[in-house]
Amino acid sequence: MSINTHRSKIYLDNAASTPIADEVVQEIIPYLTTHYGNPSSLHSFGYDCRKAINLARKQVASLVGAKPSDIIFTGSGTEADNIAIKGAAYYARKKDPRKSHIITSAIEHDAVMESCLDLERNGFEVSYLPVDHDGLVDAGKLEESISKEKTAVVSIMLANNEIGTIQPIQRFVRIVRRRSDDILFHTDAVQALGKIGINCSELGVDLMTLSSHKINGPKGAGGLYLREGSKVYTIISGGGQEKSLRSGTENVHGIVGFGKACELILQRSDKIKRDISQLSDQLVKQIITEIPMARYNGPSDSNLRVPNIVHFTFFGVNGEDLLMKLDEHGVAASTGSACSVIRQKESHVLRAMGFSLPEISGSLRLSLGPQNTKEEIGHAVTILRGVVEELREFSPLKYTLDRNRYNPNIHGG
Numbered sequence: 115m116s117i118n119t120h121r122s123k124i125y126l127d128n129a130a131s132t133p134i135a136d137e138v139v140q141e142i143i144p145y146l147t148t149h150y151g152n153p154s155s156l157h158s159f160g161y162d163c164r165k166a167i168n169l170a171r172k173q174v175a176s177l178v179g180a181k182p183s184d185i186i187f188t189g190s191g192t193e194a195d196n197i198a199i200k201g202a203a204y205y206a207r208k209k210d211p212r213k214s215h216i217i218t219s220a221i222e223h224d225a226v227m228e229s230c231l232d233l234e235r236n237g238f239e240v241s242y243l244p245v246d247h248d249g250l251v252d253a254g255k256l257e258e259s260i261s262k263e264k265t266a267v268v269s270i271m272l273a274n275n276e277i278g279t280i281q282p283i284q285r286f287v288r289i290v291r292r293r294s295d296d297i298l299f300h301t302d303a304v305q306a307l308g309k310i311g312i313n314c315s316e317l318g319v320d321l322m323t324l325s326s327h328k329i330n331g332p333k334g335a336g337g338l339y340l341r342e343g344s345k346v347y348t349i350i351s352g353g354g355q356e357k358s359l360r361s362g363t364e365n366v367h368g369i370v371g372f373g374k375a376c377e378l379i380l381q382r383s384d385k386i387k388r389d390i391s392q393l394s395d396q397l398v399k400q401i402i403t404e405i406p407m408a409r410y411n412g413p414s415d416s417n418l419r420v421p422n423i424v425h426f427t428f429f430g431v432n433g434e435d436l437l438m439k440l441d442e443h444g445v446a447a448s449t450g451s452a453c454s455v456i457r458q459k460e461s462h463v464l465r466a467m468g469f470s471l472p473e474i475s476g477s478l479r480l481s482l483g484p485q486n487t488k489e490e491i492g493h494a495v496t497i498l499r500g501v502v503e504e505l506r507e508f509s510p511l512k513y514t515l516d517r518n519r520y521n522p523n524i525h526g527g
């Protein structure tokens with residue numbers, strides 16, 4: 115995979131979005147220039163675009179072990195989450211009015227959270243499952259929450275976007291199936307795609323959300339895996355594209371790029387994962403050894419988190435100030451979800467994990483991509499150390515910070 119980056123800056127916000135791979139750009143260009151037909155048109159211009167969408171469907175399906183016919187293209191991961199959760203909930207309730215209960219976790223992305231809130235406003239009851247200090251969903255609570263008669267949908271993400279924790283979805287699906295065959299299981303796999311192996315048949319899910327721009331594909335393209343036979347109500351009405359689940363003329367160039375990005379990942383996934391794991395190990399090690407009062411957050415077992423996301427608390431520092439200072443020095447990072455930063459709200463994910471306000475406010479997410487290098491990581495840590503020191507000098511907590519209390523090697527302390 116070849117990626118052109120801004121070499122004068124260090125981009126460590128790949129969980130928010132990624133640079134488009136050169137091979138993807140090349141694949142997209144004809145669909146922005148000469149191949150401008152409408153894929154539904156009955157002439158060669160339309161046919162060329164239809165063919166390209168079909169190829170992309172195969173490429174996306176291959177990456178997640180699905181049948182191409184089970185992939186629906188959407189305008190984003192957010193749209194796929196909405197179609198899956200609301201569509202499944204409304205279909206179930208229409209068939210059986212008792213089916214008015216949804217189960218999700220307390221650490222979902224806003225696309226899932228807001229869909230659930232919307233369903234609550236429309237008469238559904240939603241159970242938000244708690245998580246432990248590493249962000250792992252409580253399986254016992256899932257079991258307790260299921261109502262054979264009332265539960266319509268369970269939606270639990272595969273990997274979290276702030277902390278990187280991977281949920282044991284296969285186990286959760288088994289728990290749900292033991293109670294009922296009638297409950298649809300949805301997982302938001304946006305942050306897991308390309309970072310861990312995904313096989314939707316093995317996971318056993320009915321619905322799964324994907325997004326292109328997190329895997330070096332273009333923005334504005336997403337996907338929904340919909341296992342054959344899963345029934346979902348149409349929430350976007352129109353010309354009937356994408357099995358009538360996402361009407362609207364297809365974003366052909368976006369879909370073509372998404373397909374190509376999936377193909378590239380599939381060809382190089384082992385190398386990408388190995389390289390990124392090495393970089394994130396280096397990043398964690400350097401930060402906790404070189405920066406005082408820095409705590410690594412999330413599971414210490416690398417099998418329980420995606421390799422590209424690392425999360426820290428720098429005590430006595432405000433995360434937003436940290437981001438701005440880092441940006442001044444050419445390092446792009448995040449405090450968590452890009453969507454929540456716009457609204458500057460406190461992270462519901464870290465709250466659910468039991469973090470106190472100082473732990474939340476001093477938090478920083480660094481997320482890596484295949485284009486990052488060892489040199490960049492070393493340079494970013496040097497900048498980070500300087501910026502943290504500078505901000506602590508001006509911190510109102512300067513004289514009250516107890517260095518001995520924050521042992522960097524003990525997470526959760």
Ligand code: PLP
Pocket residue numbers: 129130190191192193195223225271273274275302304305325326327335336452
């Ligand atoms: N779900 C998760 C876990 C995400 O991290 C994101 C994006 O940050 C989304 C959904 C939304 O995807 P999109 O940006 O394609 O709407």
